[in-house]
Each structure stands twice: as C-alpha cells, then as structure tokens.
Amino acid sequence: MTFIKPKFRHPAQPKNQLGYTLSYYEGALSTLCAGCGHDSISAAIIQAAFEMNIEPHKLAKLSGIGCSSKTPTYFLGNSHGFNSVHGRMPSVATGANMANKDLIYLGVSGDGDTASIGMGQFVHVIRRNLKMIYIVMNNGCYGLTKGQDSATADRGSVNKAGIVNRFQSIDLCGLALELGATFVAQSFSGDKRQLLPLIKAAIAHNGFAFLNVISPCVTFNNNPKSTKSYDYVREHVGITGTLDFVPEEKQISTSYQPGERKTIKLHDGSLLQFNKLAEEWDPESRISAMNAIHHARETQEILTGLIYMDTQTRDLHNVLDTCEKPLNTLGKKDLCPGHGALADINASLR
Amino acid sequence: MTNPRTVNDFVVRFANVNGTGSASANSLFSKAIFRMGIPVTPKNIFPSNIQGLPTWYEVRVSEKGYLGRRDGIDLMVAVNAQSVEADVRSLRAGGYLIYDSSKPLPASCEREDIHYIPIPLMELCNAHYSDPRLRLLFKNILYVGALAQLLEFDFSIFASLLADQFKGKEKLITPNLEALKMGADYVRENYSGPFNLKVERRNLLGDAILTDGNSACALGAIYAGATFAAWYPITPSTSVVESFMEYADEFRIEPETGKRKVAILQAEDELAALGMVIGANWNGARAFTATSGPGISLMNEFLGLAYFAEIPLVLIDVQRSGPSTGMPTRTQQSDILEAAYASHGDTRNILLFPSTPKECFELTATAFDLAEQLQTPVIVMTDLDLGMNDHISDPFTWDDNREYKRGKVLGYDDLENIQRFGRYLDVDGDGITYRTIPGTHPTKGSFFTRGSSRDEYAVYTENSQAYQRNMDRLVKKWITARDYMPEPQIYRQAQPTEHAILFFGTSQYSTEEAMDILRENQVMVNGIRIRSFPFDNHTISFLEEHKYLFIVEQNRDAQLRSLLMIELGLSPERLISVLNYDGLPITATHIIRQITHSLAETEKYHTV
Numbered sequence: 001m002t003f004i005k006p007k008f009r010h011p012a013q014p015k016n017q018l019g020y021t022l023s024y025y026e027g028a029l030s031t032l033c034a035g036c037g038h039d040s041i042s043a044a045i046i047q048a049a050f051e052m053n054i055e056p057h058k059l060a061k062l063s064g065i066g067c068s069s070k071t072p073t074y075f076l077g078n079s080h081g082f083n084s085v086h087g088r089m090p091s092v093a094t095g096a097n098m099a100n101k102d103l104i105y106l107g108v109s110g111d112g113d114t115a116s117i118g119m120g121q122f123v124h125v126i127r128r129n130l131k132m133i134y135i136v137m138n139n140g141c142y143g144l145t146k147g148q149d150s151a152t153a154d155r156g157s158v159n160k161a162g163i164v165n166r167f168q169s170i171d172l173c174g175l176a177l178e179l180g181a182t183f184v185a186q187s188f189s190g191d192k193r194q195l196l197p198l199i200k201a202a203i204a205h206n207g208f209a210f211l212n213v214i215s216p217c218v219t220f221n222n223n224p225k226s227t228k229s230y231d232y233v234r235e236h237v238g239i240t241g242t243l244d245f246v247p248e249e250k251q252i253s254t255s256y257q258p259g260e261r262k263t264i265k266l267h268d269g270s271l272l273q274f275n276k277l278a279e280e281w282d283p284e285s286r287i288s289a290m291n292a293i294h295h296a297r298e299t300q301e302i303l304t305g306l307i308y309m310d311t312q313t314r315d316l317h318n319v320l321d322t323c324e325k326p327l328n329t330l331g332k333k334d335l336c337p338g339h340g341a342l343a344d345i346n347a348s349l350r
Numbered sequence: 351m352t353n354p355r356t357v358n359d360f361v362v363r364f365a366n367v368n369g370t371g372s373a374s375a376n377s378l379f380s381k382a383i384f385r386m387g388i389p390v391t392p393k394n395i396f397p398s399n400i401q402g403l404p405t406w407y408e409v410r411v412s413e414k415g416y417l418g419r420r421d422g423i424d425l426m427v428a429v430n431a432q433s434v435e436a437d438v439r440s441l442r443a444g445g446y447l448i449y450d451s452s453k454p455l456p457a458s459c460e461r462e463d464i465h466y467i468p469i470p471l472m473e474l475c476n477a478h479y480s481d482p483r484l485r486l487l488f489k490n491i492l493y494v495g496a497l498a499q500l501l502e503f504d505f506s507i508f509a510s511l512l513a514d515q516f517k518g519k520e521k522l523i524t525p526n527l528e529a530l531k532m533g534a535d536y537v538r539e540n541y542s543g544p545f546n547l548k549v550e551r552r553n554l555l556g557d558a559i560l561t562d563g564n565s566a567c568a569l570g571a572i573y574a575g576a577t578f579a580a581w582y583p584i585t586p587s588t589s590v591v592e593s594f595m596e597y598a599d600e601f602r603i604e605p606e607t608g609k610r611k612v613a614i615l616q617a618e619d620e621l622a623a624l625g626m627v628i629g630a631n632w633n634g635a636r637a638f639t640a641t642s643g644p645g646i647s648l649m650n651e652f653l654g655l656a657y658f659a660e661i662p663l664v665l666i667d668v669q670r671s672g673p674s675t676g677m678p679t680r681t682q683q684s685d686i687l688e689a690a691y692a693s694h695g696d697t698r699n700i701l702l703f704p705s706t707p708k709e710c711f712e713l714t715a716t717a718f719d720l721a722e723q724l725q726t727p728v729i730v731m732t733d734l735d736l737g738m739n740d741h742i743s744d745p746f747t748w749d750d751n752r753e754y755k756r757g758k759v760l761g762y763d764d765l766e767n768i769q770r771f772g773r774y775l776d777v778d779g780d781g782i783t784y785r786t787i788p789g790t791h792p793t794k795g796s797f798f799t800r801g802s803s804r805d806e807y808a809v810y811t812e813n814s815q816a817y818q819r820n821m822d823r824l825v826k827k828w829i830t831a832r833d834y835m836p837e838p839q840i841y842r843q844a845q846p847t848e849h850a851i852l853f854f855g856t857s858q859y860s861t862e863e864a865m866d867i868l869r870e871n872q873v874m875v876n877g878i879r880i881r882s883f884p885f886d887n888h889t890i891s892f893l894e895e896h897k898y899l900f901i902v903e904q905n906r907d908a909q910l911r912s913l914l915m916i917e918l919g920l921s922p923e924r925l926i927s928v929l930n931y932d933g934l935p936i937t938a939t940h941i942i943r944q945i946t947h948s949l950a951e952t953e954k955y956h957t958v
Contacts, residue, residue, distance in 0.1 A: 079796055081797075082798075094625075095629025321610050327630075
C-alpha cells in the first residue's frame with residue numbers, strides 16, 4: 001500500500017461555482033483499513049461540499065478520538081480542522097460556534113466517542129440545538145483498540161473474537177429524537193446515493209443536524225454474525241424514502257403523484273424532495289418518526305433516510321440573542337466599558 | 351475584669367443560623383464601619399448548606415490597617431442555639447457576649463471571665479412584628495442596632511447606607527431604621543454593665559472600595575473583552591460567572607438592536623465548560639471559565655490539549671479546601687501543584703496569584719493578554735477568602751489607551767504575503783509561533799489542530815525528532831514566558847537580611863502584619879510576594895540574595911515550596927515552611943509563631 005497520494009488530476013476536471021475542482025475538497029490519503037466504511041462517508045462529504053459550493057475556509061471540521069475521528073484529515077484539506085479529545089468534540093464545537101456564527105461546523109464522531117465516553121456532551125449539544133452537522137460513523141466496535149464491542153453493538157451480535165454481546169444497544173437516532181433533535185437521519189456508508197443528499201440537507205439545516213451512518217468495520221466487525229457487517233446491513237435496510245436535495249437556485253417543478261412525493265423547504269430556500277416509501281410516516285412529525293424507529297426495531301429493520309426534520313427551529317445563537325456580528329470580530333471599542341464606567345463602579349462599592 | 355478602652359481594634363463574631371437573612375444584616379455592620387473610614391475585614395465562615403446549619407461572620411476592625419484574620423474574639427453575637435456553647439467558649443477572657451435572652455442560656459454557658467449583654471431579640475420582634483418572616487429578618491437588624499449603640503456608631507451612617515442598599519425599594523428604609531433604633535434603645539435603657547470597645551470615625555481609607563474578588567475577576571473579564579464564558583456551578587467560584595452575567599447585562603447590550611455582545615453557557619460539567627472555552631479561543635474569541643479544585647481535576651485532560659495544541663484560555667480557580675469534597679466552603683491554597691502541572695505528560699501552566707480585589711480585576715484582564723500572547727492556558731489562582739469575602743481594596747483603574755494584546759495572529763494581508771504558513775514554526779526564535787483564526791483567508795492559513803504529535807506545519811507525525819523538537823520549543827516558550835510575568839512585590843528592611851519571607855495570594859494580609867510585628871521585636875526579615883508561575887527573574891534574583899526563605903502557604907504539603915525546588919533547584923534546607931491548612935484564613939500570630947520557633951531552633955543548633 002502506498003502512502004503517497006497521487007497528485008495528478010485530469011486537467012479538464014469540472015469546477016464548481018467558486019472555481020474549485022472536486023480534488024480541492026479532498027484531504028490527505030486515508031490511513032484507515034482498505035474497505036473501511038468511513039472512507040465512503042468522507043467521499044460523500046467531499047462531494048457534498050463541492051456540489052454545494054462551500055468555501056473551504058468557511059467550514060470547520062471537528063472530531064474526537066477514534067477511527068472515525070481521524071477522518072477529518074482525509075477530507076476538506078483546505079478547511080480548518082480540530083481533532084480534540086475522546087468524546088469531547090461537542091463542547092469544542094459549541095465554543096467555536098459561539099465565537100463565530102458564520103462558519104459551518106461539521107463534527108465527526110464514532111459510536112464509542114458518542115455513545116460511551118461522549119454521551120454527556122452528545123446529549124447536551126442536542127438540547128442546546130447548536131447549529132452543526134454531527135455525523136456518527138457507527139460500526140458497533142472500537143477499531144483503534146482492536147475490536148471491543150461498543151455501546152451501539154446490538155444484543156446478540158457476535159464480534160470477531162466470537163463473543164456474543166449481552167447488552168442492550170443504544171439507538172442514537174431514537175435518543176436524538178427523544179432529546180428534541182431538530183434533524184435526524186440515518187444512512188449506510190454503502191449507499192452513497194442516499195448519503196449525499198442527506199449530508200447536503202444536514203448542512204442546510206438551521207440547527208443541530210444528526211446523521212447516524214452505519215459504517216461497517218472491515219477488520220473487526222464484518223463477520224457473518226455481526227449486525228453491523230456489510231451483508232447484514234444490506235439485507236436489513238429499510239428506507240424511509242428516496243431523497244433529492246435541490247439548491248435554491250435550481251428549483252424545479254415536476255409532476256409526481258400527489259401523496260407519494262413530499263417537499264420540505266429549508267431555511268435557506270433550498271428544497272428537499274423525496275418519495276416516501278415507508279407508510280404512515282411523516283418526517284415533520286416527531287411522533288410519527290419515533291413510531292417508525294420503534295417499528296423498525298421490532299421488525300429488525302435498519303431504517304435509513306431522513307427520519308425527522310423541524311424547519312422552524314431556532315438555533316443556540318437565536319436563543320441566546322447574540323448580535324449579528326460574530327463575537328470573534330468584536331474589538332475593544334465594542335467591548336470595553338472604559339475608564340468612565342469604572343469610576344461609577346468604584347463609587348458604587350464605597 | 352475591666353479592660354482598658356480599645357478604640358478601632360477588635361474582632362466581632364456573629365454566630366447565626368444559615369439561611370435566616372443574617373448575611374445582609376452583618377454586612378450592613380461592616381459596611382457602616384467602612385463608611386466611617388476605618389479599616390475593616392469581614393469574613394464569612396459558612397457551612398456547605400442552604401438553611402439550618404451554624405454559620406459565622408467575623409469582622410476585624412483595625413486602626414492599623416491589618417486586614418488579615420486575627421485570633422481571639424472580643425465580642426460575640428450569639429444568636430444560634432445550636433452553637434452557643436462552643437461560641438461562648440471561643441470568646442477571650444474579658445470579652446462580651448451578646449445573646450438572645452428570650453430563652454435562658456444553658457448552664458454550661460456560664461463563665462466568670464466574660465461580660466453578658468442579654469437582649470430579648472425574639473421577644474422584642476414578636477411584640478413588634480406580626481409577619482413571621484419579618485420577625486426573623488429584623489431580629490438580625492435589631493442586634494446590629496444594639497452593637498452600633500454599644501460601639502458608639504454615628505447613626506447617620508445607616509440612613510445613607512440603607513438608602514443605597516434599598517435604591518428602588520425605598521419603603522424598606524424606614525422599617526430597617528426603626529429596627530436598628532429598637533436595638534439601640536434596648537441596650538441604652540437596659541444594659542449598664544462595662545463595655546470598653548469603641549468605634550471612632552477616621553479617614554484612613556481614602557478612595558478605597560469594599561468588594562469581593564469574584565466580582566472583580568468578572569469585571570476584569572468584561573474589560574479584557576471576553577465574549578464567551580462557559581461554566582459549571584461550584585462553590586466558591588460560582589459568583590465569578592454570575593457577576594459576569596450581571597455586568598454583561600449592563601455593558602454588553604448593543605444599543606441599536608438590544609442584542610447581546612456576549613454568550614454565556616452553563617455547561618453540563620467542568621469538562622464541557624473548558625472544552626467550550628477552548629473551542630471559542632481557537633476560533634478567535636476571548637473566552638474563560640471559573641471553577642474550583644474539583645473542577646480543575648476534571649479539566650486536566652483538556653488543559654493538556656490546550657497546552658500542547660497551544661490554544662489560549664483563561665481559567666479562574668477559586669481554591670477551596672480539598673482533597674475530594676474536602677471542606678467545600680472553607681479556604682485554602684491547595685491547587686498549586688495540580689494547576690501548575692495539570693494533565694498527563696510533560697505540561698506546565700501559567701499561574702497568576704492575585705491578593706486583592708483590585709489585583710483580581712487587573713490580573714484577570716492581564717491573563718487574557720498573556721494567554722493570547724503565549725498561546726497557552728493561564729490560570730488565575732484566587733481562593734475562597736479572596737473570592738467570596740469583601741475586602742478593602744484600592745479602586746479599580748483602567749487606562750483607555752490600553753490595547754488588547756492579541757499576540758501573533760496572522761490576518762488576511764499577512765497570509766497574502768507569506769509563502770507557506772507553518773502553525774508550529776518558530777519564526778522569531780522565542781518559541782511562540784503564529785496562529786490563524788478559521789475563516790481568515792480562502793486558500794492560506796488553514797491548519798489542523800490536534801492533541802497528537804505534528805510537525806511545524808501541523809501535519810500529523812510520529813517522527814521522534816519532530817515530536818522532541820516541538821516539546822523543546824515548548825520549553826523555550828516557557829522560558830520566554832518569564833519575561834511576560836507580572837513582577838513580584840518586594841519588601842526590604844533597611845539592612846540586608848539573611849532570612850526572607852515568601853508568600854502569595856491572600857497570605858499577604860497576615861504576612862505583612864507579621865513582618866511589622868517581627869520588626870517591632872527586632873526580627874528583621876525581607877519579604878517577597880510572588881505573583882506568577884513561572885517565577886520571573888526578579889523573583890529568582892531575590893531568592894538568590896537570601897540564605898533562608900520562609901515559604902508561607904495555606905496548604906498541608908508545602909506545594910509552592912515543591913515548585914521552587916523543582917523549577918529553580920533550590921535546596922530544601924533553605925526553604926522553611928510556614929503552613930496553615932485548617933480551612934480558615936491564615937493569621938499573623940500563626941505566621942509569627944512558626945517563624946520564631948524555627949529561628950529559635952536554628953539558634954539552638956548554632957549554639958550547641
């Protein structure tokens with residue numbers, strides 16, 4: 001395996017509206033195992049940022065610790081990155097967002113990083129509806145320490161060492177819904193067609209956008225009796241619907257059968273259009289979304305696609321009523337009350 | 351049994367029940383003395399409890415301006431039946447006991463050598479007020495009135511004090527004045543025994559202010575331009591961020607829009623609080639948190655990240671008695687080593703040690719400059735005594751020409767003009783590298799921040815030489831930091847001395863008093879109050895000048911002494927510990943006792 005990423009690119013590579021090619025959005029060569037699901041997610045992130053004409057320097061990518069948290073090195077190489085400590089990415093993202101509301105914050109985490117050591121911060125970042133994209137690359141195991149079960153491993157799933165998991169798994173989408181997350185989606189790293197519009201919709205969402213992506217670990221958790229293997233996931237996937245992300249400037253009107261097709265308008269004007277496959281489910285109803293998740297769990301189905309979305313949400317800056325200018329642009333003139341005010345304060349303390 | 355008359359030099363202790371409104375009455379008492387121009391130092395000695403347990407408020411009045419705690423209680427206001435026996439015992443011989451005589455004192459409270467001043471506080475209040483809440487509240491005001499009468503206060507002080515206290519609630523002024531008068535009238539008419547303590551108006555305080563360190567730290571953060579605070583409530587640091595919120599309501603509202611030029615978040619725990627502060631500072635905002643020892647323990651991991659990834663941050667540590675929950679409402683200086691070396695791996699953090707509210711204000715503001723100039727955590731080490739008690743202090747000052755020192759941050763134009771940006775490249779040779787704020791430039795200046803090893807261009811590496819180069823540069827930066835530290839305060843006797851006293855933080859008050867008393871007894875020692883870690887060059891050369899150093903600290907393990915040995919290689923024989931770790935602020939008597947004992951031991955050794 002080579003560790004040098006080929007730099008040659010076809011000279012006629014297409015460019016986006018900013019004049020950047022797709023390769024400008026790539027990162028360093030991945031050092032994850034060949035075939036790792038995480039690399040497919042990285043590719044989808046690169047594609048989404050390219051197609052959405054995101055200025056790389058206006059996006060910050062943050063992660064915790066683990067295989068998944070290494071991926072920010074492998075995408076968006078021209079963006080600022082922050083590889084923090086295990087399970088603590090949400091707090092770093094929160095502070096970063098508070099300092100500058102104008103950047104896009106893309107957080108990447110894993111099932112260990114989120115569902116175990118980082119559970120507290122995961123729960124609270126949802127509660128605060130921080131405007132960020134939070135992607136969990138979920139493989140049900142600890143890859144970097146060689147294959148221990150994680151808290152999202154299903155009960156009864158068998159790991160590579162042949163040990164049967166005896167504990168209930170944590171359903172991150174169900175939990176996020178329960179906590180009031182305003183955008184919840186689930187996908188599979190092997191389904192890039194579905195993943196791409198979901199990532200775009202998550203970026204366009206004005207609040208906390210949670211995307212749980214089942215991403216098999218080829219080295220430690222792709223064995224026949226694992227419920228996070230490529231084969232198992234492919235066999236058990238249930239899809240809420242097919243999805244298209246339509247940017248604002250490209251709104252198209254097509255005639256589909258009413259009832260089958262649903263359109264959600266996002267706060268920036270872009271549209272999400274999708275064909276519903278799951279019955280009795282409305283992605284704008286939290287109760288309906290929770291029912292769909294519980295139903296899927298009972299039928300041992302892995303429900304993928306957009307699960308829930310609230311387009312009327314207020315993010316943390318709205319709640320805290322912060323000013324229009326990003327806080328990190330304010331200077332002494334805006335912030336320091338000066339000598340005069342201090343004289344009054346001194347007088348009040350005598 | 352009659353003592354000579356004592357003017358402006360005594361200690362009063364109030365023994366109350368927590369949660370009965372005694373705090374505001376007691377502070378009215380000390381504020382009145384402050385307004386009469388007399389040095390006064392009030393201290394809350396309170397339980398970890400909201401309502402029902404014993405709590406004490408101790409006020410030292412000192413014409414000479416000694417603001418440390420003093421042993422020996424001259425006057426006890428005992429209004430807590432739970433603690434009265436111990437309270438009576440703690441009074442010095444010849445002292446005065448004011449107590450609620452609505453019920454008789456237990457027989458065990460009889461002492462031959464003290465004076466009893468009975469006041470039927472409960473009976474008077476029951477007769478005068480029908481509302482049970484008012485009965486309880488005014489009972490406290492009543493004894494303040496009695497004290498004022500006994501100590502011969504100028505009563506006009508109260509009218510203006512209450513007018514300030516109840517601005518906007520003026521209808522409360524008259525009932526309070528009436529209650530004060532009721533107490534005063536009662537002792538005038540009913541107590542004819544001896545009383546030799548007296549307060550006399552002076553003008554010793556100039557333009558001093560009376561305030562607590564926590565709100566001063568908060569104000570420092572406002573002046574330094576902090577736009578983000580994240581915190582988790584913990585005694586005794588809670589009021590730092592609560593004060594910051596109040597000041598932010600006053601100073602951080604955009605007039606045109608009514609929107610806020612600040613964000614404040616109560617985090618889920620101290621880990622998250624510091625994580626948020628790191629994220630905000632990384633992204634170019636000045637941000638801080640405040641906590642106490644247990645919070646510092648939890649923040650260790652993140653402090654290591656901030657040290658290694660070189661992210662500025664300001665952390666206010668209001669120290670309390672540890673370890674573990676320890677005595678959470680008592681003071682101590684016992685986080686020194688923990689804070690200095692917080693985190694696994696080789697780490698060193700910058701510490702600042704304020705002694706007064708004014709210094710809390712200034713050193714907090716300075717901490718924001720230092721953190722950004724040195725790109726590292728700066729921990730302001732205060733303590734419960736300084737943070738939560740009112741102290742007489744020089745007034746706050748601010749020079750409007752002072753600019754925020756943001757350190758080496760590259761802007762758009764800077765980036766345009768450089769070939770290749772290296773986040774960890776030591777361009778200037780001082781160990782401090784250049785950083786960029788995300789979003790500055792479309793194609794230059796982005797880099798990957800991480801807690802793992804990387805090269806000069808912030809690229810991940812496990813190359814041994816690159817790792818070691820970086821660790822060595824961090825040492826170089828640490829040495830550079832010495833020149834950025836606030837200077838120590840040095841006290842010199844007329845002639846050179848062999849011994850010197852080293853102290854820091856709230857030990858200042860009692861150590862200065864101890865040095866005066868020692869000098870009066872012909873024991874000449876120089877003194878140094880250090881204000882930072884790393885130790886600056888002034889401190890290092892002062893220490894060189896003296897053969898022996900008494901190191902005064904309020905912890906059991908002589909933590910600062912360890913730091914001196916580790917960092918400066920000073921010989922342990924030269925460093926003599928003067929320690930206090932009972933949770934109460936250190937006293938001059940305590941310091942003098944340990945120093946004279948140690949000097950006598952040395953004497954013995956030399957004469958043998």
